[in-house]
Amino acid sequence: MSNLSSCSSACGTQGAVDVTGCRFSLYPMTDQFVEVIVSAIHKLNTEKVWAQTDHLSTLYRGKQLHVIDCVRAAFIYAYQPNLHMVSELTFSRGCPGDVDADSFLNTDDIANNLITIPQGKNIPVSAKISFYAFGVDSYMSHIQHVVELAHKYQLSPQKAHYVTMINGSASQIFAYFDEVLAYARQHLPHYVLEATLSVNSPSKVMEN
Amino acid sequence: MSNLSSCSSACGTQGAVDVTGCRFSLYPMTDQFVEVIVSAIHKLNTEKVWAQTDHLSTLYRGKQLHVIDCVRAAFIYAYQPNLHMVSELTFSRGCPGDVDADSFLNTDDIANNLITIPQGKNIPVSAKISFYAFGVDSYMSHIQHVVELAHKYQLSPQKAHYVTMINGSASQIFAYFDEVLAYARQHLPHYVLEATLSVNSPSKVMEN
Numbered sequence: 001m002s003n004l005s006s007c008s009s010a011c012g013t014q015g016a017v018d019v020t021g022c023r024f025s026l027y028p029m030t031d032q033f034v035e036v037i038v039s040a041i042h043k044l045n046t047e048k049v050w051a052q053t054d055h056l057s058t059l060y061r062g063k064q065l066h067v068i069d070c071v072r073a074a075f076i077y078a079y080q081p082n083l084h085m086v087s088e089l090t091f092s093r094g095c096p097g098d099v100d101a102d103s104f105l106n107t108d109d110i111a112n113n114l115i116t117i118p119q120g121k122n123i124p125v126s127a128k129i130s131f132y133a134f135g136v137d138s139y140m141s142h143i144q145h146v147v148e149l150a151h152k153y154q155l156s157p158q159k160a161h162y163v164t165m166i167n168g169s170a171s172q173i174f175a176y177f178d179e180v181l182a183y184a185r186q187h188l189p190h191y192v193l194e195a196t197l198s199v200n201s202p203s204k205v206m207e208n
Numbered sequence: 209m210s211n212l213s214s215c216s217s218a219c220g221t222q223g224a225v226d227v228t229g230c231r232f233s234l235y236p237m238t239d240q241f242v243e244v245i246v247s248a249i250h251k252l253n254t255e256k257v258w259a260q261t262d263h264l265s266t267l268y269r270g271k272q273l274h275v276i277d278c279v280r281a282a283f284i285y286a287y288q289p290n291l292h293m294v295s296e297l298t299f300s301r302g303c304p305g306d307v308d309a310d311s312f313l314n315t316d317d318i319a320n321n322l323i324t325i326p327q328g329k330n331i332p333v334s335a336k337i338s339f340y341a342f343g344v345d346s347y348m349s350h351i352q353h354v355v356e357l358a359h360k361y362q363l364s365p366q367k368a369h370y371v372t373m374i375n376g377s378a379s380q381i382f383a384y385f386d387e388v389l390a391y392a393r394q395h396l397p398h399y400v401l402e403a404t405l406s407v408n409s410p411s412k413v414m415e416n
Contacts, residue, residue, distance in 0.1 A: 029241035055411030203263030
């Protein structure tokens with residue numbers, strides 16, 4: 001557990017730093033959930049991110065491209081064709097109380113995992129996302145832009161209460177997240193992207 | 209799926225309405241996840257909330273006390289002593305594009321489920337929460353207040369990157385959520401409380 005003050009916690013007032021982070025969890029709905037999670041995490045190359053696992057989630061911090069690379073790879077490694085699995089991701093950057101500790105920023109820009117695994121083009125994903133921008137009056141316009149970007153990746157965004165629903169391959173969805181975060185980094189001091197990804201949901205059963 | 213514009217989606221500009229909502233999901237890590245979820249949902253009395261289930265989550269909208277009552281009861285009904293389960297909850301109120309449709313506001317204040325089930329005093333829960341306030345410059349001070357409130361409920365809040373970790377019984381945690389939302393409703397035009405609750409996590413295994 002970090003002792004650092006950070007966001008949604010007890011932030012200080014120092015300037016924001018250029019660390020992108022993602023706190024993520026995998027929820028495989030199987031009796032073998034431990035094996036699925038541990039096996040996926042152990043396959044990752046995490047040498048270009050600061051990494052920490054606790055009893056609720058795993059946290060990666062560093063350059064945006066490496067953070068995305070690691071969570072995409074973890075999701076793809078954990079995926080099994082007949083297994084219902086949900087993954088919860090919280091991307092964040094710019095909390096006023098954040099610090100540049102707990103991060104690796106002096107790395108090159110070669111995504112270590114992407115070059116060794118498939119991009120997830122054949123993994124169909126249903127997801128809900130929420131984009132939050134802080135400290136600006138125009139936050140709704142940034143949300144609107146993020147939703148519009150989903151069309152570019154053929155994710156068919158659908159409005160719903162509190163979230164936007166999207167559908168696409170894992171490859172499309174993580175590429176979309178990458179562009180959303182790049183847009184946010186360029187335009188906003190502090191933002192959060194919350195996403196929940198679901199694969200192989202027996203939705204017809206669940207909706208009855 | 210609702211066709212309404214709502215938050216993190218494509219909000220309009222009409223005034224905010226007094227509807228509290230919660231989008232929540234249950235993730236039981238078992239081969240029998242469908243039975244666990246469906247059984248819990250069917251036990252609920254949801255006559256005082258507007259309810260909708262899709263392939264990703266269930267949504268309740270209405271008065272705050274009834275929304276809390278339903279998600280607490282769903283969590284308690286789904287709980288099993290030896291089953292690792294995670295629940296993801298997004299409480300929200302005040303999106304500029306929200307509307308008072310899809311809600312039940314003309315109800316009494318008697319919590320239907322709480323009077324028929326235990327409050328969850330014997331269910332130990334580990335959770336992470338993030339509180340987000342929008343459209344105000346002082347958002348960090350409201351986050352700070354929400355974190356401080358956790359002490360009142362003996363939840364031992366711990367700072368971590370992007371979230372605050374809390375620990376307590378299900379009863380304590382939902383009572384805390386109720387007070388957080390009451391505080392937010394009084395002080396903020398638009399807010400979101402994201403929470404992830406975990407029970408029976410084999411954390412020592414997972415952290416190795």
